[in-house]
Amino acid sequence: MEGWSAVDLLPGVLVALLAFLLDRVLRRWYDPVPVAVWGICGGAVLLLLFPVLFQGAILLPLDNLRGAAPFADLAPTDPHGNPLQGDLIQLIAPSLHAVREDLLAGRWPLWNELAGPGMPLLTDPQAQPFQPLTLPALLLPFLASFGAVAALRLLCAQLFFFLLLRRQGLKAAAALVGALSYGLGGFLLLWLGWPIANSAALLPAVLYAAVRCIPEGKEEPGRCDGVLLATTTAGLLLAGHPETILYALLLLAAFLTVRLVGRRAPRGRACRITAGALLVAGLVTAPVLLPTALYLPTTARAAALGTGGPPAEGGIRALLPTVAPNTFGNSRYAHYWGPGNSNEDASAFVGTAALLAALLALPGLVGRGKRFPQEWLVLLGGALAAAAVAWPGLFGGGIHGHGRLRMVLAFSLAYLAACTVERCRRGDGPHPAALLGVVVALAALHLWAYRAFPHPDDPARLEILRHGWLLWHLRFLAGAAALLLLGWGLRRWRRRGPSTVPWARRVPMGIAGGLAVLVAAELLLAHGGVNPPMPRRLAFPETPALAYLRGHLAPGERMAALGEALPPNLAQLYGLNDVRIYNPAEPLALRRLMAPVTAYPAGEVPRLTVTEHPLYDRLAVRYLLTEPGWELPGSRWVLAFDGPDARIYRRTGLPSRASVGEAALPPAPSSDAPYRPPGFLLGCLLAALGVAWGLARLSALAPRECARS
Numbered sequence: 001m002e003g004w005s006a007v008d009l010l011p012g013v014l015v016a017l018l019a020f021l022l023d024r025v026l027r028r029w030y031d032p033v034p035v036a037v038w039g040i041c042g043g044a045v046l047l048l049l050f051p052v053l054f055q056g057a058i059l060l061p062l063d064n065l066r067g068a069a070p071f072a073d074l075a076p077t078d079p080h081g082n083p084l085q086g087d088l089i090q091l092i093a094p095s096l097h098a099v100r101e102d103l104l105a106g107r108w109p110l111w112n113e114l115a116g117p118g119m120p121l122l123t124d125p126q127a128q129p130f131q132p133l134t135l136p137a138l139l140l141p142f143l144a145s146f147g148a149v150a151a152l153r154l155l156c157a158q159l160f161f162f163l164l165l166r167r168q169g170l171k172a173a174a175a176l177v178g179a180l181s182y183g184l185g186g187f188l189l190l191w192l193g194w195p196i197a198n199s200a201a202l203l204p205a206v207l208y209a210a211v212r213c214i215p216e217g218k219e220e221p222g223r224c225d226g227v228l229l230a231t232t233t234a235g236l237l238l239a240g241h242p243e244t245i246l247y248a249l250l251l252l253a254a255f256l257t258v259r260l261v262g263r264r265a266p267r268g269r270a271c272r273i274t275a276g277a278l279l280v281a282g283l284v285t286a287p288v289l290l291p292t293a294l295y296l297p298t299t300a301r302a303a304a305l306g307t308g309g310p311p312a313e314g315g316i317r318a319l320l321p322t323v324a325p326n327t328f329g330n331s332r333y334a335h336y337w338g339p340g341n342s343n344e345d346a347s348a349f350v351g352t353a354a355l356l357a358a359l360l361a362l363p364g365l366v367g368r369g370k371r372f373p374q375e376w377l378v379l380l381g382g383a384l385a386a387a388a389v390a391w392p393g394l395f396g397g398g399i400h401g402h403g404r405l406r407m408v409l410a411f412s413l414a415y416l417a418a419c420t421v422e423r424c425r426r427g428d429g430p431h432p433a434a435l436l437g438v439v440v441a442l443a444a445l446h447l448w449a450y451r452a453f454p455h456p457d458d459p460a461r462l463e464i465l466r467h468g469w470l471l472w473h474l475r476f477l478a479g480a481a482a483l484l485l486l487g488w489g490l491r492r493w494r495r496r497g498p499s500t501v502p503w504a505r506r507v508p509m510g511i512a513g514g515l516a517v518l519v520a521a522e523l524l525l526a527h528g529g530v531n532p533p534m535p536r537r538l539a540f541p542e543t544p545a546l547a548y549l550r551g552h553l554a555p556g557e558r559m560a561a562l563g564e565a566l567p568p569n570l571a572q573l574y575g576l577n578d579v580r581i582y583n584p585a586e587p588l589a590l591r592r593l594m595a596p597v598t599a600y601p602a603g604e605v606p607r608l609t610v611t612e613h614p615l616y617d618r619l620a621v622r623y624l625l626t627e628p629g630w631e632l633p634g635s636r637w638v639l640a641f642d643g644p645d646a647r648i649y650r651r652t653g654l655p656s657r658a659s660v661g662e663a664a665l666p667p668a669p670s671s672d673a674p675y676r677p678p679g680f681l682l683g684c685l686l687a688a689l690g691v692a693w694g695l696a697r698l699s700a701l702a703p704r705e706c707a708r709s
Helices: 006-029 035-054 062-067 083-104 135-139 142-167 172-183 186-190 196-213 223-237 242-262 268-298 300-307 316-323 352-359 375-390 403-425 432-452 463-495 504-527 544-552 570-574 588-597 679-701 704-708
Strands: 558-561 598-602 605-608 621-626 637-642 647-651
Touching: 006 035, 006 135, 006 142, 035 142, 035 172, 035 504, 062 083, 083 135, 083 142, 083 570, 135 142, 142 172, 142 186, 142 196, 142 403, 172 186, 172 352, 172 403, 172 504, 186 196, 186 403, 186 504, 196 223, 196 242, 196 268, 196 403, 223 242, 223 268, 242 268, 242 375, 242 403, 268 300, 300 588, 316 375, 316 403, 316 432, 352 403, 352 432, 352 463, 352 504, 375 403, 403 463, 403 504, 432 463, 463 504, 544 570, 544 621, 544 637, 544 647, 588 598
Parallel strands: 558 621
Antiparallel strands: 598 605, 621 647, 637 647
């Protein structure tokens, strides 16, 4: 690749190192992950993220910058950026950058002084301060960190879902089917760059820790189990998305309650370890959670929740993308006519094979006494989640119509699918009549979804995409049905004796392995292009207009952009103070302050529409950036820069301040600049190596019986 250097290997090396340490910890104190499972899960991550882990590409939709000045003249990329991911460069990246700058400077990330007049940073959920899945990325260049964080989220979801199912009594092959269904499903991959993915990735880890803290039978939990529960719960509490954090905590509470009530052995030690772990997690995260709880009610999002809004669309239309994700087109191709967008509506899609297996776990299709631990609980949770999505007003309604409950729905479908596969592996698969009925119903649902809901204005729009996916769904459905039918046939073969059918013992592994291949193939085909890698030439280039602002904007002065020019928050990445803020956690008082000069034609994205107002003087707005060729009315705006990318007007009459040069401002975040880790990062690296060495020595010296206790 042109311009490639050894620094581009750092994201992949960091992920590999952390995966190795996790494997050592799991093998020493918890449950080991087979090498084959590591290879399959890691291979899926490499298929999705290899360019951003080892080739220097960037996992941000930088191609979306071309929509406005001063980036309009940038050359397009192939493939184009995902238009749904604008928040990743306008909202998530600036917040993460602000936290990163404070942490690397040894400061507590309290305040973002470059966001408008300033706004809280520690209590901003988008900033994800101290999130365990994002903190290791501090060892990497800023733009390379996004690929590493995405890989860690995917690995965490798959591996801990696998371990959770293994603890529930499922064999490795069936557990792998569930892990791939959830870890490569819509919720993780469609929301991979948002804080919401932290909640989805950590949910299996929290439940796995809960299962270990309250084990089945007479087994007693150990202190290591409490440490795992405290660590994963703290990570979940710091995930950065309050709504999904609440759903995950409710599911955790249900798991703990059901296991504690059903435990036949003495509960004293399990209760003490579990309560102590949850208490420690709460105390550790209190410095972030308590200020956040006090601040969020004062934000613009809280005000929007209080005033309500149009009810979210429900009914069968809200659930159809869970079965057929391209029913209403796809927002990636700028054509979607469903209830919300394709990220919202299709996030519970876990694959046709997994969906078929999950439906075969419904009551009436499974014999009595054949349920796995917590299968009834997961079935109930999935049913409630589906009901809340289909009927948003059933549970009071939310800002997204309880659409985030699709995380619970996706978890439930993957869990139930693994349980069905395990029953087939044991020779207790569904009866052919029940299997045929579900297959026919699912095929009819796919046909209806893709034939009954064309674009209302142009039925031919995206027809090739929708017809192609209809055929793919039917192919995967037929393959899954054939494999599941072997589960019923295996029971008959076993009755004839192993001597008559000597290869019957290999059939269970073939069933689960084939289903795992079908699940992974369909999900990679569906979601492989959702997060396209971007070239480094688009890594926030410094155009002439931005270079002018960086060289002339004095400390204490602010700039702004008129209309759709220079999307809000992007100026923070160049060390510029933009008076506009695009953030749902924006203080309501600040939004009311900016109301006289601001409009919101695109939801929560502010657009300056007024050029003459005393507010510009109060906020010390010195420069105003516009599209090329724009003329500003009024005598106080003087043209200061007229370039091919943008025009910049200077406001006269403000108190004079000394001009500063480019050297006084932070360098632009260009990935072409050489990376020189500061001493703080070197100290963190040495500390991590010291901890790894200490764990290795401890595992070699301490007896295993002591560790298990």
